[in-house]
Amino acid sequence: MNMRRLFDAVVFSVLMFTTTGIANGAYYVATNGNDDTNLGSRHITIRRNVFLNWEGSTGSNFLLIGEDGQPFFEARDVMIENNLLLGNSANVMRAPFGVKGGKDITFRNNTIVGNLPSLAYAMRLNTEGSNPPNENIRFYNNIWSDPTGTMGAENPSRPNDFSDTPVGETSSFTLDNNLYWNGGASIPTDSGELVNYTDDANRIVADPLLSGQAGIVLPRWQSGFGDFADGSTSIRQAFERLVSLYGKLEIKSVCRDAAARNQAPVEDILGQARSDGRPDVGAYESDSQNNGSKNGNNAPMFLLLLSDEQG
Numbered sequence: 522m523n524m525r526r527l528f529d530a531v532v533f534s535v536l537m538f539t540t541t542g543i544a545n546g547a548y549y550v551a552t553n554g555n556d557d558t559n560l561g562s563r564h565i566t567i568r569r570n571v572f573l574n575w576e577g578s579t580g581s582n583f584l585l586i587g588e589d590g591q592p593f594f595e596a597r598d599v600m601i602e603n604n605l606l607l608g609n610s611a612n613v614m615r616a617p618f619g620v621k622g623g624k625d626i627t628f629r630n631n632t633i634v635g636n637l638p639s640l641a642y643a644m645r646l647n648t649e650g651s652n653p654p655n656e657n658i659r660f661y662n663n664i665w666s667d668p669t670g671t672m673g674a675e676n677p678s679r680p681n682d683f684s685d686t687p688v689g690e691t692s693s694f695t696l697d698n699n700l701y702w703n704g705g706a707s708i709p710t711d712s713g714e715l716v717n718y719t720d721d722a723n724r725i726v727a728d729p730l731l732s733g734q735a736g737i738v739l740p741r742w743q744s745g746f747g748d749f750a751d752g753s754t755s756i757r758q759a760f761e762r763l764v765s766l767y768g769k770l771e772i773k774s775v776c777r778d779a780a781a782r783n784q785a786p787v788e789d790i791l792g793q794a795r796s797d798g799r800p801d802v803g804a805y806e807s808d809s810q811n812n813g814s815k816n817g818n819n820a821p822m823f824l825l826l827l828s829d830e831q832g
Contacts, residue, residue, distance in 0.1 A: 531566045534792075536760045538737060548572055550735055559583045560593045569790045569804075571763050573607035574739055575614050578750040579640065579675075582614060588622035590650020594624040601628045605768040605791045605803045608637020608667070609734040613675045616641040616685060629661040632768050632803040635668075635734050641685040642673035642709075648690045648714065655691040661784035663699045664776060664803040666729050670704030681709035686716040698781040700725040700802050725779060729803065730771035737767070766789055768805045776802035788801045790829030 537548055569619045583606050587595035606617050617633050620626055633643070643665050646655050665672075666682075673682030683702065686694075695718060701708045701718045708726065710717045718724055740749040740759035753759035768790060770776050778799035788794055789806035797808045 529564045530562075531568070533566070533569045534760070535570040536740070536756060536763070537570065537572050539576040539668075540574065540741060548577075548583050550588055560591075562596045563600075563759075565596060567604065568786070569603045569788075569792065570608070570730070571605045571760060571768075571790075573609055573618070573737070573763070575610040575612050575637075577612070577614060579613045580615050582619040582645070583617045585619045585621070586623040587652065588624055588649065588760070590652055591622065592651035592653070594653060594656070595622045597624045599612075599623065599626045601626070601790070602630050602786050604631045605764060605790055605804050606631065606637075606762070607734060607737070607767055608631045608633070608635025608639075609737045611636075611638060612815060613638045613640070615639065616643065616645040616673075618643070619645040619647075620655050620658055620691075621647055621649045622655065623658065624656040626655075626657070627659045627661070628663065628806055629659070630663065630780065630786055630800075630802070632664045632666075632731070632790075632805065634664060634666045634731050635730075635768065636671060638671070638674065638675050639666060639682075641675055641682045641732070642667060643684050644716065644818070645685040646691045646694070647685065647687055654689065655694075657693050657695075658691060659695040659697075660699055661695070661697050662780040662800075662802045664702075664729050664824060665699065665729075666702040668702070668704045668728075668729060668731075668733060670706035672703040672706075672709055681706075682689040682711065683709045683718055684711075684714050684716040688712045688713070688715050693713055695721075696724075698723040698725070698730055698779075698784070700727065700776055700779075700800070702726065702728050718795045723781070725775055725802065727775045730774040730778050732767055732769075734767060761791065770803065770805060770807045772802060773808075774801075774807075777807050
């Protein structure tokens, strides 16, 4: 899905995955070609979505900002918050999040969890073509957790890699109050990369106590039964089930009450208020007493990419 020449756009409460191996590019791209008087997309928000079961190419991402190599910032003022990115697939991706020629991009309170075989586990910040260097790319209160100890490795025989961030291709960034976990193994660092987890002065290195994904069931629609394969009877139920099973923190998680308050959204991935003054790190707020937003606009869309053969 490609978002071009957009201003003041919000993408929220989407459940997105593929099941046929036909997705070749990023799920979301905020960018702009040179065929418009407005240079670059602006004021884009991507919040409260679930992404899983990657079947794209090894050069693509769950979320990518910019891709056209233009001599201007292809996207500015982008907020990405309260998303759950599940690394349940064995297919290799480039990195779950990427920026090419972006400015004022904030990535906060997202949960990235699972084996997620990739060339970089957290991010790729680079330029392409005539892009200016990325500027002011900010990461707050996120969870990056690979319980298998293979953070950013295409397979167990390959070296781990936290980020692909060439020096000179990003002029400024912030990494603050994020959690990092590599199954008890060391978090990978590379002196040749601009961004390392050690740049985070308020980093948390600990097990976030999130559930494993070995038994994950994709919510494919079963027309003959009138429900989804995971037992859900609605899209919203399937969405909330994935969040509860794989994004919810256990009671003893160090992520609880540990977010930087001045950078935490006012609500979580389910639309629940972060109202106690002690927000959690990651997409899910454990302390909320709300059972979910009553606003009908919070019901997610459902995007399932199918091959022509499967209709």
